[in-house]
Amino acid sequence: MSHRQRSLASALKYAVLIVGAVLMLLPFEWMVVASLMAPNEIMARPLVWLPAIPQLQNYARLAQAIPLGRMYLNSLIVTTAITLGILLSSSLAGYGFAKFQFPGRDVLFLLVLATLMIPFFVFLIPVFYVVSQLDWVDTYQGLIVPHIVTAFGIFLMRQYMLSLPDELLDAARIDGASEFAIYWRIVLPLVGPALGALAILAFVYHWNAFLWPLVIIRSGDLATIPIGLNSLRVYASQPEVINLQMAGATVAIIPVLVVFAVFQRWFVQGIALTGLKG
């Protein structure tokens, strides 16, 4: 390739990336801008790109329409509890399957793989029935408990733990460490990257989860962020509702983007790791 061709190809490459990036970011940009517009600016044609005066009172209206603080707290409680549960259950069972010989182990692991193949919508109705029989409808435990064990997590941790050296574990046994102490003090610290990847995937997934909370939540007190936002969706899309909806979406999305910006490398590595393992 001549120098000229090369710089043309390079220019084309950046042009494609810039157009793509604009398309990716435009919805976010318009979300923030429209959340600060007055109704007549949202209606204005030809299009207005920026509000004359940012209408911060849209956010005050939003806080009156939905319980923002409560929604954040609920999402934080539910997602953190589920994530911790998944980390604990996956690492315990993954360790058991990876590093112990016991009768029936392979059959039991096949059982785990079988549930890995079944998507959640297949369980939805029976699990709702189980939860309602336990009287857990509209409770935190109803939101949390059905999700604290996942076949995917067990599978991921088992694959990762297969590579741990047996000699290390045996050395600890000779030193008289209990099996649980070996798991807690030696195994867990060694599988940090896999735990981190699993934590990120579980947190993002359950932070954004909609179907199960939609079925199980009855009162506003328990509303997670997606459920609270959905309650804004039922109004007809008039200009004074649109800026409210955009303010709601902004409040829901911006903190997630900040967290992502800080931990970007972890996110990307975690996803690449699980992709390769799968």
Place this chain on the structure above:
Amino acid sequence: MESVVGAAGSIERAGARRRRLPRRAAAGYAFVAPALVFLVLFALGPFVFTVYVSLHDWNMLTPVETMPWRGLENYRYLLLEDPLFRETFRNTVAFAIANVLITSVLSLGLALLLNTQVRARSLWRAIFFLPYITSTIAVSIVWNNLYHPSYGLFNGVLGLLGLPGQRFTSSVEQAMPSMVAVAVWLGVGYYMILFLAGLQAIPLDIYEAATVDGANSWQRFRWMTLPLLRPTLLFVAVVSTLASLQIFDLPFVLTLQGGPVNATNTVVLYMYQTAFNFTRMGRATAMAVMLFLVIFLITLLQLRLLRERE
């Protein structure tokens, strides 16, 4: 726990192994038992129960023991007499095909682009990945307003360009393509990262050898990159097909429960409506079983395709 320990112990003694083994086996059971109990209670048991209910009539209020047996009636009704089920099934398949094809091609293209010499690679990567981590509900609300026929950004821009406004999610014809566009926007960065990981696992020196042998960039892509990326391609195909066939959040919020007139209604959404709006659990579980079978067969097929080509 005592009985498990005892059972494991006797099995090990029968095998006349070393004395330390029973303790190890018991520990193995102890590590896997809590998770397995949960999986039986909240996954395997429910799976069996779903199949059971699909053969009955049930409104979830009457006791389980008294639900009347219907055999395959729920399946017959859905397949032969319920045009809405067929429509939601067609919608789901059409959505999945469009979403998987467009998303895979775009994400592979982006990954190839970012795998070359690019300034600020991690910034580009982050920008394309952003939508994936945001709430589908929040994003659906935003896109619904972007698509708004009178006050939306898109028609505003079309107006500035002197082009006629479109109806997007408000029209039966455009609602499905509009929904696919949002799904592509949401997923493209995620699959791009999977492809990037796959590309980075390919050793660079084989390309140098091919270049020395006179292969041009298309030949290198077609005959080296694509075959070496096959595992990643398969993973992306399986994951995105499975996710697309289960689509629920997007039609629930973007098009207000599958509108207009069910143009974007999908199987899982219709299942939800049948179960929780109309409390017809028999029919809803029959839908779940049928969609599950489709998903299961597609997964097997895709896995087999990979094996054959390898």
